[in-house]
């Protein structure tokens with residue numbers, strides 16, 4: 001954890017030099033089109049940089065380079081120990097440049113510098129190093145077929161993996177995809193979100209420095225409808241791994257069916273429930289977890305606990321604790337290390353979240369806290385942490401808002417809590433607080449969610465899978481299971497009957 005203060009980070013921000021061109025086939029190159037992505041600093045609304053956007057021809061070039069190097073075998077067939085060394089070096093370089101990368105992320109997407117450094121960058125380094133370590137530790141299988149046959153079941157890399165990622169955790173979510181894909185021997189084309197290309201481009205330079213052969217790791221910033229679509233429709237991309245909204249995820253399914261049936265892995269939206277039962281072992285801890293579960297990263301978190309269900313029996317005791325925890329997370333300058341909630345990604349998103357609050361109020365929800373824009377820094381896109389109470393039918397309890405807005409509701413029985421929690425098109429995360437072990441197991445089993453937390457919220461580690469059910473997508477990032485997404489099973493059946501004497 002850094003001990004720097006606000007003036008240090010401001011000083012560093014003034015001295016930053018930003019890379020703004022795509023990284024294709026081992027070089028920073030000019031895009032073949034004239035598209036531009038304007039990068040804004042959400043903390044001030046000022047323009048940070050103009051990024052050269054990729055068009056379909058650039059994507060074709062990146063995929064071509066990725067394919068050529070894959071077929072050449074300098075990465076895909078290199079000895080495991082060698083591949084591991086390069087990825088470990090990549091992880092070490094990210095760690096060495098963690099402050100610079102954290103600063104770029106904070107400037108481009110508004111998250112607090114403390115989170116950016118001690119969470120996003122720490123997790124990114126750990127992810128790359130963890131998958132590097134798997135490379136020389138996995139074994140293939142021999143099937144129990146009898147003595148006349150030798151049947152091996154092996155895992156082979158797919159070829160070219162495209163990763164299309166969102167802006168809320170630009171580097172960490174990218175690493176969740178490129179690290180296992182590279183570990184398996186694939187080549188990668190990474191398309192960062194429009195708002196957050198700068199950190200991905202800085203990463204590309206470190207990949208090259210680590211020794212990844214040219215073409216193995218390409219970073220192609222661009223508009224979703226241009227560069228993202230070109231990757232989705234490309235006939236030489238073998239797998240497309242996506243994190244973003246459910247609406248865009250559905251598009252990638254269509255792109256796949258209209259092109260080459262590339263496999264598609266989707267981590268999409270969420271509207272995650274957080275349940276506090278009357279037998280909660282620690283109401284203060286639950287209140288703090290409920291507040292952090294929605295206000296961390298300004299609520300721009302796929303697993304944000306945006307629906308809170310509190311047992312009627314403890315509601316009046318719990319609410320003041322929750323309000324206290326919310327007050328401790330006011331919006332602040334993202335470069336101030338004390339800030340726990342920063343600025344929203346864009347002026348449009350800021351207006352959209354405010355509109356949701358208006359809609360909640362017009363549907364009769366009760367405002368318990370916040371509800372307005374905040375102005376810790378002039379020109380930035382800030383909101384107060386907001387808590388509204390209302391019925392399950394309210395739009396605010398149903399739609400993903402992706403902002404610091406918590407909807408709360410009450411329940412009177414365990415089965416009602418489960419029904420409310422599962423009443424969503426999404427199924428990403430879910431939390432519950434109880435002292436009853438049997439209830440913890442029982443409720444966890446019945447919750448339609450890929451991730452369930454008991455007596456905590458949003459905790460995790462690279463060793464456990466991450467992903468959702470229902471319209472939150474399918475396939476899992478993180479853990480050894482993610483390696484399966486970037487590899488194919490090969491059965492080799494050898495008849496041993498010949499050659500015996």
Ligand code: NAD
Pocket residue numbers: 164165166167168173191192193194222223224225226227228229232243244245246247248249251267268269270301302303400402428467468472473
């Ligand atoms: P988004 O769907 O708008 O964009 C995600 C990526 O898709 C970006 O790179 C974008 O350029 C690209 N894209 C957009 N339109 C496209 C199109 N027509 N064709 C091809 N590509 C296109 O999402 P966002 O606003 O960047 O991120 C917010 C969403 O991401 C939220 O819904 C959030 O829940 C979700 N998310 C999910 C997870 C998870 O693990 N489940 C994690 C983080 C964010």
